[in-house]
Amino acid sequence: MPTYVAVCGASAAGAEQLRLAEAVGRLLAERGAVVVCGGLGGVTEAASKGATGAGGLVVGLLPGESREGANPYLTVALATGLGQARNVLIVTAADAVIAIGQGWGTLSEIAFARRLGRRVLGLDTWRVEGLETVATPDEAVEKALGT
Amino acid sequence: MPTYVAVCGASAAGAEQLRLAEAVGRLLAERGAVVVCGGLGGVTEAASKGATGAGGLVVGLLPGESREGANPYLTVALATGLGQARNVLIVTAADAVIAIGQGWGTLSEIAFARRLGRRVLGLDTWRVEGLETVATPDEAVEKALGT
């Protein structure tokens, strides 16, 4: 049974955050984890690219009622029709969450995941009391996989 | 881009309905479709078994906050935490829906799918005005894939 890890982050991300996200996706795929994400652009697309480039499986949970706007690196693209409420689905489906970058959507995912008792690793993201931060993609992935 | 087809049906199903469901799953996989389902037992498990047995990809959208109870034939098992509301997700994620057998959950999926404009094929299921019925798994899959 694979571990499911959500990678969360904003569509509007800097070059360094995109580099981190792609590395996280690649490392998760190399370790056999299923990547769950919001399926659109920015951090999510970079993580998807990293994971599928390494032969991994990526699930994108899209906000709309169609797959329009899905990034091209998803193994499975699921239209949810729930709008921003799909953020809750992303972290519910995950055993652990890696959050990259700022953005209110990302903070909502961090908070929901902690509310549900999921482990959350923060990489260049919000500074929030009680959020576990990590310094590198390697550390994020190792901790997410509990190794 | 694959076509996404939901296979809907009750946990409590007869032997013939399970046979139909497994055949539908197999045919969908052979035609390259992604199967979306509720991820538990009965019709859903039979369709999952048929699809993964033929090398296909099966997504199960589970009602609980954990993957507990997922059938063993899913490629991807997603905990939604939405309870019965996850039925809406199953049909929203699909381009077409194949409904097998009775059950109020199945009827809710038929109705939601039609409300969203998805094509629905009924195989030994509810008799409802405006629902397109088919006689065989082959006919269901051909029509679901628009061929």
Added chain:
Amino acid sequence: MPTYVAVCGASAAGAEQLRLAEAVGRLLAERGAVVVCGGLGGVTEAASKGATGAGGLVVGLLPGESREGANPYLTVALATGLGQARNVLIVTAADAVIAIGQGWGTLSEIAFARRLGRRVLGLDTWRVEGLETVATPDEAVEKALGT
């Protein structure tokens, strides 16, 4: 503690269905029930008008992220942002459901309500095996309130 009764029906309804819906809303309010509905036009608006005209309390659960399009007879108008998935909310919040008229959305509410074990009374609506039908607004309301 009041009883919560959902009144479900299509936006596009005939004059007779609107008359039935308004009577149902009025009778529910006179009996002290809280009316829950989708908050838009047609059957829903007629039921809302009947209920608030009789001094009752009406809750509308709207599909969008704003209260735009709400009918003017709601005591409380709640934007859900869930699209059609809000149909599940309407029946989950209710102790019993009165369905009036055809429409796939209405059928989805009938089926979900039965799936959740809510009592459903059908008034000039879908003919579905296992659905309890009634002949008049009085009968619908009496049965919904379990009297």
Added chain:
Amino acid sequence: MPTYVAVCGASAAGAEQLRLAEAVGRLLAERGAVVVCGGLGGVTEAASKGATGAGGLVVGLLPGESREGANPYLTVALATGLGQARNVLIVTAADAVIAIGQGWGTLSEIAFARRLGRRVLGLDTWRVEGLETVATPDEAVEKALGT
């Protein structure tokens, strides 16, 4: 048309936070606002008590499929069956949000509300970059009502 204001906060709250919440509820009711909340105990119950004590209208959006556990000060108690995802509903239904106290659920509501563009006022709550904080219930309510 009244303004809808969500009051968010944890079930486990200190005496001072409960006092703040009750004052917020009372002031909102005196100004004619509809209070939206999670419907359970702690901050939510205190706000509900303050609002209904002042003749206001309070809507509680409960996580379960029944009204069990609802606090006794709600005008309308709605079972959603969505679990923690109902937090998204609370802030979607509101024009502005007042957050009191710590708790991951509260942070998820702050973040979702900001993501949706709702104004959020923080009163003795999380310190998060970009969150507007206020010092008193009066200030919270005045700003929430845009006056």
